[in-house]
Amino acid sequence: MAKRSNTTSIPYAAKKKTFWQLLWKQKALCIMALAPLIMLIIFKYVPMYGILIAFKNYKASKGVWGSNWLEPVLKNFIKFFKNVNSGQIIWNTLKIGVLNLLFTFPAAIIFAILLNELRGKVFKSAVQTISYIPHFLSVVVICSMLNGFGSTSGFFNDIRDLLGMARVDMNNGSQYFLPLYLGSQVWQTVGWSSIMYLSALSNVDVTLYDVANIDGANRWQKIKNIIWPTIKPTTTILLIMNLGNVLNSDYTKILLMQNDTNRSQLEVIGTFVYQKGIVEGKFSYATAVNLFISVIGFALVFGANMITRKINPENSLW
Numbered sequence: 001m002a003k004r005s006n007t008t009s010i011p012y013a014a015k016k017k018t019f020w021q022l023l024w025k026q027k028a029l030c031i032m033a034l035a036p037l038i039m040l041i042i043f044k045y046v047p048m049y050g051i052l053i054a055f056k057n058y059k060a061s062k063g064v065w066g067s068n069w070l071e072p073v074l075k076n077f078i079k080f081f082k083n084v085n086s087g088q089i090i091w092n093t094l095k096i097g098v099l100n101l102l103f104t105f106p107a108a109i110i111f112a113i114l115l116n117e118l119r120g121k122v123f124k125s126a127v128q129t130i131s132y133i134p135h136f137l138s139v140v141v142i143c144s145m146l147n148g149f150g151s152t153s154g155f156f157n158d159i160r161d162l163l164g165m166a167r168v169d170m171n172n173g174s175q176y177f178l179p180l181y182l183g184s185q186v187w188q189t190v191g192w193s194s195i196m197y198l199s200a201l202s203n204v205d206v207t208l209y210d211v212a213n214i215d216g217a218n219r220w221q222k223i224k225n226i227i228w229p230t231i232k233p234t235t236t237i238l239l240i241m242n243l244g245n246v247l248n249s250d251y252t253k254i255l256l257m258q259n260d261t262n263r264s265q266l267e268v269i270g271t272f273v274y275q276k277g278i279v280e281g282k283f284s285y286a287t288a289v290n291l292f293i294s295v296i297g298f299a300l301v302f303g304a305n306m307i308t309r310k311i312n313p314e315n316s317l318w
Contacts, residue, residue, distance in 0.1 A: 054288035076288030097246035112197035131191025143256035174265035
């Protein structure tokens, strides 16, 4: 009986520690996190009261609180769904977002695994550094490169010419939009997105590789039984978070890739919100459409996390 009371007293003693005692114990880390936390609250949470604009007849002269409520309150949402182009806009956004996730997300994982398999430290560092560069290029620069490469005298058409294919203007129409957009997205994000996976792979116990070598495991077996279980929790969490951005496509790049020949086919919710809010000044309408996207994104993240909790609770966000 004495032994039993001793073992049960350990978790009871741990439970007596209050939240403030734990904070005081980690006071140095709390002080370091204070400035980013304040910035997060000021720039991310405080402005959230602005969603009220979606339910009001917003006038800049009256402000958010002084503007009158709409009748009915959901007038802007009803207006968007009654728009004859709303179905096409939602479909374009969903198509681009899903394809972007299907191409860019696995590409970062594959790149990280391949990079981890390199043995030369100098070459590995060089490849890793070069892969980061596209992430820091401006979207304007990227779109200028795409417009130049996609022209009839551009680099992409030079390749087509070498393969015996006819030269075409890839910037006209929407036929070549997805290959150009998705290809540039993979090029821009694959290196930077691989950082999280490479960090997870750095925690792999090297003795596991030694044991695998003794057992005669090939590279594929090492990836399957050592590398993948290591990065699986990171992959699951990042996938859940990325699902929330499926409908938040890079509208800036799409906007810059639009022209008179493809604008109607490339309209997404991001460019629609920009047109209505910034160009036409319909702030309430644009806010309502953007709020709709945010709600859908939250629902996707919440649903994906609930499914993950049922399958493997350890890999869920909460």
